[in-house]
Amino acid sequence: MAIETTSAFKQEKVHIHIEPTHGWVALRLYELWEYRELLYFLTWRDLKVRYKQTVFGVAWAIIQPLFTMIVFSLFFGKLAKVPSDGLPYPIFSYAALLPWNLFASSLGQSSNSLVNSANLIKKIYFPRLVIPLSSVLSGVIDFAIAFAVLLGMMVYYDIRPTPAIWLLPFFVLLTLIAALGVGVWLSALNVEFRDVRYVIPFLTQFWLFATPVAYPSSLLTGWWRILYGVNPMAGVVEGFRWALLGTQPPSAMIGVSALISLAILASGVLYFRRMEKSFADLV
Amino acid sequence: MSNIAIRVEHLSKKYRLGRRQSNSKYRTLSESLLKWASTPWRRLSSKDHRPPENIVWALKDVSFEVQHGEVLGIIGRNGAGKSTLLKILSRITEPTEGSVDLYGRVGSLLEVGTGFHPELTGRENIYLNGAILGMKRAEIERKFDEMVDFAEVERFIDTPVKHYSSGMYLRLAFAVAAHLEPDILLVDEVLAVGDAQFQKKCLGKMGQVAQQGQTVLFVSHNMAAISSMCKTIIVLEGGKLKLKGPTAQSIDDYQSTLNAPDDESNPPLQHGVAIFRGPTIASDHRVGTSIQSGDPFSACIDLIVGKEFVGYDLFCILMDSIGNIIVHAHTDNRNFHNTLAPGVLRVKVTFPPLWLKPGIYSLHFKLIGATLDGEKIRLLSDHIPLSIGGEAAGEALLGVLTPPIHWAINSADPGH
Numbered sequence: 132m133a134i135e136t137t138s139a140f141k142q143e144k145v146h147i148h149i150e151p152t153h154g155w156v157a158l159r160l161y162e163l164w165e166y167r168e169l170l171y172f173l174t175w176r177d178l179k180v181r182y183k184q185t186v187f188g189v190a191w192a193i194i195q196p197l198f199t200m201i202v203f204s205l206f207f208g209k210l211a212k213v214p215s216d217g218l219p220y221p222i223f224s225y226a227a228l229l230p231w232n233l234f235a236s237s238l239g240q241s242s243n244s245l246v247n248s249a250n251l252i253k254k255i256y257f258p259r260l261v262i263p264l265s266s267v268l269s270g271v272i273d274f275a276i277a278f279a280v281l282l283g284m285m286v287y288y289d290i291r292p293t294p295a296i297w298l299l300p301f302f303v304l305l306t307l308i309a310a311l312g313v314g315v316w317l318s319a320l321n322v323e324f325r326d327v328r329y330v331i332p333f334l335t336q337f338w339l340f341a342t343p344v345a346y347p348s349s350l351l352t353g354w355w356r357i358l359y360g361v362n363p364m365a366g367v368v369e370g371f372r373w374a375l376l377g378t379q380p381p382s383a384m385i386g387v388s389a390l391i392s393l394a395i396l397a398s399g400v401l402y403f404r405r406m407e408k409s410f411a412d413l414v
Numbered sequence: 415m416s417n418i419a420i421r422v423e424h425l426s427k428k429y430r431l432g433r434r435q436s437n438s439k440y441r442t443l444s445e446s447l448l449k450w451a452s453t454p455w456r457r458l459s460s461k462d463h464r465p466p467e468n469i470v471w472a473l474k475d476v477s478f479e480v481q482h483g484e485v486l487g488i489i490g491r492n493g494a495g496k497s498t499l500l501k502i503l504s505r506i507t508e509p510t511e512g513s514v515d516l517y518g519r520v521g522s523l524l525e526v527g528t529g530f531h532p533e534l535t536g537r538e539n540i541y542l543n544g545a546i547l548g549m550k551r552a553e554i555e556r557k558f559d560e561m562v563d564f565a566e567v568e569r570f571i572d573t574p575v576k577h578y579s580s581g582m583y584l585r586l587a588f589a590v591a592a593h594l595e596p597d598i599l600l601v602d603e604v605l606a607v608g609d610a611q612f613q614k615k616c617l618g619k620m621g622q623v624a625q626q627g628q629t630v631l632f633v634s635h636n637m638a639a640i641s642s643m644c645k646t647i648i649v650l651e652g653g654k655l656k657l658k659g660p661t662a663q664s665i666d667d668y669q670s671t672l673n674a675p676d677d678e679s680n681p682p683l684q685h686g687v688a689i690f691r692g693p694t695i696a697s698d699h700r701v702g703t704s705i706q707s708g709d710p711f712s713a714c715i716d717l718i719v720g721k722e723f724v725g726y727d728l729f730c731i732l733m734d735s736i737g738n739i740i741v742h743a744h745t746d747n748r749n750f751h752n753t754l755a756p757g758v759l760r761v762k763v764t765f766p767p768l769w770l771k772p773g774i775y776s777l778h779f780k781l782i783g784a785t786l787d788g789e790k791i792r793l794l795s796d797h798i799p800l801s802i803g804g805e806a807a808g809e810a811l812l813g814v815l816t817p818p819i820h821w822a823i824n825s826a827d828p829g830h
Contacts, residue, residue, distance in 0.1 A: 145516075145517070145518055145519050145597070146515065146516070146517055147505070147514075147515070147516040147517075147520060148513065148514070148515050148516075149502065149503075149505060149508075149509065149513060149514040149515075149516070150509070150512075150513045150514075151508055151509050151510055151511060151512075152508065168545050168550060168551055169545045169546060169548075171545075172541060172542050172545040172546070173542075173545075175542075176531060176534065176538075176542055179533075179534060179538065180531055180533050180534065183533045183534075183574075184533060250525075250528065250529070251528060251529050251546065252506070253506065253524075254506070254524045254525045254528045255504070255506065255522065255524070255528055255529075255546055255547070256504050256505035256506050256522070257546075257548075320443070324442055324443035324446065325442055326442040326443045326444055327443055330443075408507070408508040409508075411501065411506045411507040412429070412507055
């Protein structure tokens with residue numbers, strides 16, 4: 132659909148032109164900006180509903196990474212004696228679990244988001260990208276809550292953040308870009324192919340082991356380590372540890388991760404926009 | 415600039431009903447990959463070798479224009495393309511061919527309460543639903559009290575809507591929708607829900623909207639609502655624009671096409687078992703859908719049976735303009751062991767004078783039964799409007815019936 136909105140006289144003359152589109156279409160990202168209030172309200176709804184429906188509410192945001200950290204510390208740290216870059220293993224794994232959980236939950240939520248919002252898609256028009264975007268954004272609050280625990284642990288272990296901590300928002304953003312990129316791909320595929328949803332848990336599990344959460348990436352050296360950045364979460368996780376705990380800087384690895392994340396997001400958004408027109412008919 | 419609000423040109427929409435091996439409605443990735451892998455030669459050759467697909471044109475070459483401030487009704491049978499048209503106009507789905515120009519802010523109401531979440535409170539849902547319908551936050555805040563008043567839910571505004579009665583829920587949902595003020599409003603059958611009181615309120619609000627100079631496109635089965643609100647209507651049939659014209663005349667034309675169906679335009683046998691042809695209404699040996707309040711009348715329908723089936727029950731249902739059932743007559747279960755053999759049956763239902771209040775009513779038939787294989791059949795006929803005339807009744811007249819009452823007022827005092 133080619134839509135041009137001509138706001139000649141202060142939104143008095145709105146003109147919408149509808150035509151069939153073929154092949155690759157313009158991204159029209161400005162439309163997302165126009166619908167920012169909807170994005171806000173959908174994110175807000177996701178959060179509100181999630182915390183209302185659970186017994187522990189906000190506590191879930193902490194329970195999940197905390198217990199994973201305990202299990203990891205016990206099995207990988209104590210029993211398997213996995214190296215942890217000279218840091219206490221609990222904080223070593225927890226600092227990685229934070230971005231990982233943000234990524235995994237955002238990925239899961241956004242992949243199923245379109246199918247779960249079928250009733251909206253069939254009944255009302257808005258840029259469909261708002262839906263996976265809002266599911267990714269709603270994960271940020273959980274992240275922020277779990278982050279408070281990390282600060283507590285840093286005090287306990289007496290670890291001072293490095294000067295690189297100002298880069299932390301950048302790593303969070305990179306996590307969101309990676310999650311949104313994969314989420315946009317999977318959500319659009321999920322509309323057409325309903326077995327994609329069964330792939331998601333497997334993919335997440337596989338991805339967790341391919342990411343240096345339970346072990347350090349310093350096990351690899353030189354070019355191998357840089358190549359490891361092909362997994363966008365590898366760069367992010369090591370970036371987190373570096374900025375907060377002062378491990379080895381991820382150097383070129385983070386560049387590779389950033390490029391890969393952006394490539395996934397760009398291709399995902401292109402694919403999404405191409406498929407978007409058929410969502411209402413298929414979902 | 416001309417005064418056109420909506421221009422639709424040669425609009426067509428094609429749906430593919432793909433033939434799939436599995437019964438599932440959706441494709442699966444594994445199935446697609448398997449197919450892709452098992453037919454390498456097919457991919458190399460041209461696209462012509464694809465298996466033939468069932469193609470349905472939900473809309474075919476539809477063109478019309480709507481002026482600013484016009485309230486246009488859209489009528490047609492089920493599957494005529496009404497909803498597809500609204501979906502394209504509201505940008506939910508894309509046309510296959512043709513184009514649409516909309517001049518003004520568009521608001522579409524294809525459903526009331528889209529996006530309502532049961533866990534959220536009334537207040538929260540107003541904000542959410544308003545945003546979904548395209549309202550700005552400031553606009554919602556400004557109209558908030560008005561919406562709550564309209565919905566009559568002040569006391570429960572901070573209660574999750576899952577605790578609402580269905581009536582409260584609908585009122586709240588409609589209240590948000592009714593306060594949407596776009597230049598062009600697209601409405602689909604939203605009035606087909608709720609109790610009579612609520613429907614009246616909705617109709618009133620819709621009428622108000624129409625008078626405020628907004629352009630409204632209104633899809634409905636409710637002839638009465640259409641004729642009271644719209645000056646012009648378009649009739650869709652089989653995805654094509656049948657006619658566009660003044661409401662009263664067009665409804666008549668539409669009815670005459672319903673009353674005189676030719677064999678070619680009949681829909682295919684539903685389930686391959688049976689279809690209705692008609693219904694028609696007659697009074698005083700004259701076919702027509704306009705009768706006087708005190709007239710006896712009859713409704714006829716042809717039932718074309720394609721395959722033998724058993725245990726049928728036939729209904730004849732008369733409803734008023736807002737969907738209240740006035741008469742719900744059926745053949746009872748006396749036919750439960752009867753079989754219905756293939757052939758054409760003519761069904762005639764004779765009504766005594768009903769003395770209904772003048773107005774527009776709607777009549778349809780329904781058939782339920784099962785084939786010999788046990789497949790359940792539920793068949794609905796078209797709704798035809800029945801216009802009942804009579805002594806011009808004041809609008810404030812209460813009640814449902816206007817029987818010829820005789821008053822006798824005499825003195826009861828035994829002294830005289």
